[in-house]
Amino acid sequence: MALQSLDITRRSATTTPAPSVRQTTEVAKLIDVSACIGCKACQAACMEWNDIRDEIGTCHGVYDNPMDLTAKSWTVMRYAEVEQDGRLEWLIRKDGCMHCADPGCLKACPAPGAILQYANGIVDFHEEHCIGCGYCITGCPFNIPRLSKEDGKAYKCSLCSDRVAVGQAPACIKACPTGALQFGAKEQMKHYAEERIHDLQSRGYQKAGLYDPPGVGGTHVMYVLHHADQPELYSRLPNDPGISPLVSLWKGVAKPLATLALAGVALGSLFHYVTKGPNEVSKELEDELEKEDAK
Amino acid sequence: MQVTRRQFFRVCAAGMGSSSVVLMGFSPGNALAEVREFKLTKATETRNTCPYCSVACGVLIYSLGDKSKNAQSRIFHIEGDPDNPVNRGTLCPKGAGLLDMVQSPNRLKFPEVREPGSTEWKRISWDDAMARIAKHMKTDRDANLIEKNADGVTVNRWNTFGFLASSAASNEPGYLTVKTLRALGVVALDTQARI
Numbered sequence: 204m205a206l207q208s209l210d211i212t213r214r215s216a217t218t219t220p221a222p223s224v225r226q227t228t229e230v231a232k233l234i235d236v237s238a239c240i241g242c243k244a245c246q247a248a249c250m251e252w253n254d255i256r257d258e259i260g261t262c263h264g265v266y267d268n269p270m271d272l273t274a275k276s277w278t279v280m281r282y283a284e285v286e287q288d289g290r291l292e293w294l295i296r297k298d299g300c301m302h303c304a305d306p307g308c309l310k311a312c313p314a315p316g317a318i319l320q321y322a323n324g325i326v327d328f329h330e331e332h333c334i335g336c337g338y339c340i341t342g343c344p345f346n347i348p349r350l351s352k353e354d355g356k357a358y359k360c361s362l363c364s365d366r367v368a369v370g371q372a373p374a375c376i377k378a379c380p381t382g383a384l385q386f387g388a389k390e391q392m393k394h395y396a397e398e399r400i401h402d403l404q405s406r407g408y409q410k411a412g413l414y415d416p417p418g419v420g421g422t423h424v425m426y427v428l429h430h431a432d433q434p435e436l437y438s439r440l441p442n443d444p445g446i447s448p449l450v451s452l453w454k455g456v457a458k459p460l461a462t463l464a465l466a467g468v469a470l471g472s473l474f475h476y477v478t479k480g481p482n483e484v485s486k487e488l489e490d491e492l493e494k495e496d497a498k
Numbered sequence: 499m500q501v502t503r504r505q506f507f508r509v510c511a512a513g514m515g516s517s518s519v520v521l522m523g524f525s526p527g528n529a530l531a532e533v534r535e536f537k538l539t540k541a542t543e544t545r546n547t548c549p550y551c552s553v554a555c556g557v558l559i560y561s562l563g564d565k566s567k568n569a570q571s572r573i574f575h576i577e578g579d580p581d582n583p584v585n586r587g588t589l590c591p592k593g594a595g596l597l598d599m600v601q602s603p604n605r606l607k608f609p610e611v612r613e614p615g616s617t618e619w620k621r622i623s624w625d626d627a628m629a630r631i632a633k634h635m636k637t638d639r640d641a642n643l644i645e646k647n648a649d650g651v652t653v654n655r656w657n658t659f660g661f662l663a664s665s666a667a668s669n670e671p672g673y674l675t676v677k678t679l680r681a682l683g684v685v686a687l688d689t690q691a692r693i
Contacts, residue, residue, distance in 0.1 A: 208532075208533055209533055251576070252575070321533075365534040369539075377577060465518040469518055
């Protein structure tokens with residue numbers, strides 16, 4: 204294996220252990236929903252840096268554009284109008300890959316090396332190895348990856364692994380004009396989030412908090428939410444995300460069992476061959492059968 | 499093709515056996531994995547100012563090549579300038595998408611003139627454009643400059659002319675713009691950024 208600029212901790216469909224001696228800083232993106240003005244600079248910067256240009260869509264009467272993530276839109280702004288206690292709130296959330304510590308996409312992926320997790324926490328897709336099965340979409344608790352209609356491969360946010368590898372912040376974070384997006388060591392981001400949450404609480408948002416769901420082992424994209432008790436308000440951000448039990452059933456139990464069954468069949472056949480030998484047909488029986496065929 | 503019963507079993511057994519072996523993890527995998535190469539490593543970096551609004555954010559423009567004689571440079575990436583005190587690296591969505599404005603087929607790339615009564619835009623050189631504008635300004639100023647008002651106070655107003663300054667101008671060009679135009683007596687002075 205080549206020595207990468209970012210150390211790999213996990214590869215999809217691979218059982219050999221990854222090198223784990225070098226310790227690199229765990230990074231995270233913090234999205235402060237309360238500071239976001241929904242300008243979409245992050246969306247534009249993402250497309251620009253990653254050399255992707257989505258099709259020009261049509262207006263659906265709302266600010267969401269495009270309406271959903273696509274293979275060419277790795278991050279989209281979702282605008283939710285929420286009425287609570289007689290107050291209208293405009294909750295804007297930047298949607299995209301959460302870079303889970305326990306990535307469902309990687310666990311579900313059957314193509315070796317198509318999905319990687321780096322030591323710094325980034326979960327990256329390697330489209331050259333992608334077989335386009337779409338299992339990553341099923342495995343993702345946040346419904347993020349999208350298959351491209353052009354090449355049949357899955358795409359999603361890479362947290363600009365190419366920028367992070369050379370010590371730069373992702374393109375979206377660099378662009379953000381209000382500072383709603385922050386990037387740094389995960390530790391640091393948690394401290395910053397605490398400050399923001401404290402500030403929000405002092406302004407009347409008692410339930411403000413950090414979204415770093417433990418169901419997926421924590422994420423490397425975290426949110427500061429003013430209503431941390433109700434993440435669903437923010438365009439259906441899952442309350443308690445976790446990898447579907449079907450993924451662990453398939454990869455954890457069913458696959459080894461099937462392998463065992465196959466190995467058993469192979470071993471049984473070998474024993475059968477050694478003890479019984481090939482099926483010999485006696486000369487008499489053969490002659491008899493030939494006679495029958497002749498009739 | 500004629501396949502005997504025995505051949506059929508052989509093919510099946512071989513296929514089953516090899517797929518089982520692969521499933522059990524005996525297949526050689528190509529383990530190469532690499533993050534995308536950082537695309538700006540040897541690009542030419544040029545400082546500039548975003549042309550859109552009066553905030554005048556600093557941008558870094560990255561172009562192909564190292565300016566050597568035979569390399570035709572072409573802008574392929576633009577991002578915020580972290581050393582610019584105005585935006586410290588950040589950009590708005592329009593600024594973040596500047597690259598597509600630079601490369602747009604609809605972008606105006608040279609001076610054009612539409613003569614009075616004509617419907618056609620005609621391409622002219624920068625020298626011609628400057629000379630033409632200067633001549634028009636001189637003619638108009640000579641005809642319309644108000645040197646004194648009704649009370650006889652010297653005012654030197656040139657009310658028939660307006661100037662739209664560049665939004666990309668920072669403090670120093672802005673100072674020079676105002677100084678030059680006010681010296682000419684221009685009152686209607688504004689900046690493109692406010693459109």
